Amino acid sequence: MNYELDHLRSLEAEAIHVMREVAAEFERPVMLFSGGKDSIVMLRLAEKAFRPGRFPFPLMHVDTGHNFAEVIEFRDRRVAELGERLVIASVQDSIDRGRVVEETGPRASRNRLQTVTLLDAITEHGFDAAFGGARRDEERARAKERIFSFRNDFGGWDPKNQRPELWSLYNGRINKGEHVRVFPISNWTELDVWQYIADEDLEIPSIYYAHEREVFARDGMLYATSEFSELMAEETPFTESVRYRTVGDMSCTGAVRSDAATLIDVVNEIAATRITERGETRADDRVTEAAMEDRKREGYF
Amino acid sequence: MASPAMTTPKHGELMRFATAGSVDDGKSTLIGRLLFDTKAIFEDQLEQVAEASRRRHGNGTVDLSMLTDGLRAEREQGITIDVAYRYFATPRRTFIIADTPGHELYTRNMVTGASTADLALVLVDARNGVVRQSRRHAFISSLLRIPHIVVAINKMDLVDYSQERYEEIVEDFTDFAAKLEVTDITFIPVSALLGDNVVDRSAHMPWYAGPPLLYHLEHVHIASDRNLIDPRFPVQWVIRPGTDSHHDYRAYGGQVASGVLRAGDEIVVLPSGARSTIAAIDTYDGPVGEAFPPMSVAVRLADDVDVSRGDVLARPNNRPEVGRDIDAILCWMNEVPATEGKRYVVKHTTRSTRAVLSGIVHHIDVDTLHHDPAADTLGLNEIGRARFRTAEPLVFDPYRRSRETGSFVVIDEATNETVGAGMIIGRDGETHGVPVADQAARVSENVVRQPSKIDRAERWRLLGTRGATVWLTGLPASGKSTIADGVESRLLAEGVNAYRLDGDNLRHGINGNLGFSADDRAENVRRTAHVARLLADSGAVALVSLVSPYVADREAARKIHEDIGLEYVEVFVDTPLEECERRDPKGLYARARAGEISGMTGVDDPYEPPESPDLVVAPGDVDAAVDAVIAQLRARGVVP
């Protein structure tokens, strides 16, 4: 016996350790769950950390209302299978209550509004730790993100004032009103996530596989036509075999041309891809080079 | 049964390495090059960088260093100010880079990055050679016990790929590293900008026979760096479903810190001391027969013993230390200095407890390695040796044996910030006031050493002793034996097994065939050192009193102790020649002056005084000297 773990199992062990630390040290943790691939991996890791016990926290979906129907169906089914509790924080509610103002025009998106909904829900439920599935490889501004990311009582993130994180010793001490975002899969890459999904044979929403969809092209990306999108002049819808690399708000999540019909196809496609998932599929990140950093300061995921 | 994925590394090994270099040594360029050449850079990232390079440099070349710049503030200042993590993979290994800023203001970031690293990649600019920063990086790497160091000598293109220059730098660095007990150090001449010896072998440096950097990173053996000897399992979380299907199920979730746990093993719960047996090791994928680091598992015990978070499971015959007094190396990471007498929270394994910083033993100058015992605070980015007294007992090992059970962080209760990082040397001996002579560049004192052997630790624990060697050097008749006598009686009275090795006495036995030539003197010292080492290893305090006139011989004696992690205290009995001659109890000086004997140290043979002894004792007050030696032993935890 050589007592070696391969890199995915090492990353898995690290994530389980992080989850158990949070469960032990916080009073009211919550796990964000979008139905996307990263949060699907997070659920499996939570099972690995806490089964046969129940999760010591509820799940929470920040619902923009602009969802892919397939993802919502998947979300509800998965939660039911797990027998865990789901809290839904709705952007529509925030709009109705006047907490945020809906953007208008063809480029309108509810992505930014989510931040307010999320912070309101954290305050309302008194959550002191929120697990997210963000990874450091997603975007340059994330490369310095801690695994325990401290947020002040306005939910803000100060990149200059993060706690040093050494060994596997995480400092989760906070004052009332503050909270910590916890990223157990910080050290995973997109390919790791896919390989793990394949290894664990995890079910994912069908939009991750190639399917025929009516789309239109904008800024070099493909977007689904839907009640949430408004076409601009000269944008003509067409049908294409596409799949999604991430799930999010329908209005700003782009699809990629693909024929990958199985998990193995997807993994192979990702392994060969030369564009990051954010660059390819998130319209909101393309606005400015520092877009991500700005949103994170405000308390984005 | 374990799922196949648990046991077969089909994805390759995970390796974490930390990079360090001074500003502009080319660290960002080198990392950019590694990422670029291993295709970890995506087109859109490259495009962003090309765009930003155009804006900054106004030309068409892509500045690879910009790939690894993160936050806006850094982009503006053009320097990296926080640890950034990068990822790339080859078919053999997956790599996590902790990219740490090189500037001296950011020692804390370097310490952070180094804390989990398997390997340190230190950059040196071939034009500048080994600079202060390089030494600092090497020191921190050794302090944090990174098992492997790679020194990339960069910008070889700017020194005409000169072998001579390369060798000069290798020699400089090696000289310095000799003081650090770094176990594995590799030098690679590269040009990050042009790619020489980064991924592919350079055509410009045929004289370099070693592998390129990436090949080395892929092949250096790291699996055996883990401690698989001492089973330690800090309990994180108790799994108690309380459901109908698992009514009586109770398991302890945690990550194996070191050693191998097996179903059926007898265990002890610490600090309580309760005993039980491992009934099963559960994972979501089913029970496993064995668990090893870094696996996260759930352990079920055969008996209903009291176990909660913060407890550590170990083997009854291989236990960590349990105690409230901790002696540690402390790296300070906050603007508000560490202050003696102040209260903090210490987080160690899965236990957090309040603690008092009971004393700062000395401050270590990161550049000269000078120890300053006068320090009573440690400021931001400073490193020193400190003592803590904790409210609850900690279950720990020395850091050199286990990073996981030997490390802790210090948290300020008022601000909740992480303000310090500690590496445990051992139990604190409750000394007050450590007498220290002016100690010059030397880091070996307890700071960085080879892992101690488990059988020795076991022996000492069973006997309740700790071995060490005290080496008294000085001119004939300087008073070495008198002091050794005094120390011996005092220790024996305290129940500590002390044993004197007197130069003159040894010459009647084991060294009976030796004269006083330089060679014979060297052999005399060598044999005595080895005998002392055996005694110390067995758990005794060996007290050597030997003229030992030459620095080289004494350094060799020190080295054979420190190489195997034994405490070694060099005491310079600094009695002036006139005084020794005046005493002359055996009449040797008089006979030498009269020409009756030759090769008398101090008369017609040189005495080289130690440059950096652990202790200097002045003539006259024997009791004070004895006190000072004993205090030094206490400070090192040798005697209680």
Ligand SMILES: Nc1nc2c(ncn2[C@@H]2O[C@H](COP(=O)(O)OP(=O)(O)O)[C@@H](O)[C@H]2O)c(=O)[nH]1
């Ligand atoms: N000629 C030459 N220039 C280099 C080399 N490596 C880096 N540089 C240049 O040195 C400067 C500083 O490099 P950078 O990677 O930003 O250094 P850092 O501060 O250590 O990250 C940049 O202008 C690089 O292009 C090299 O191997 N050869």
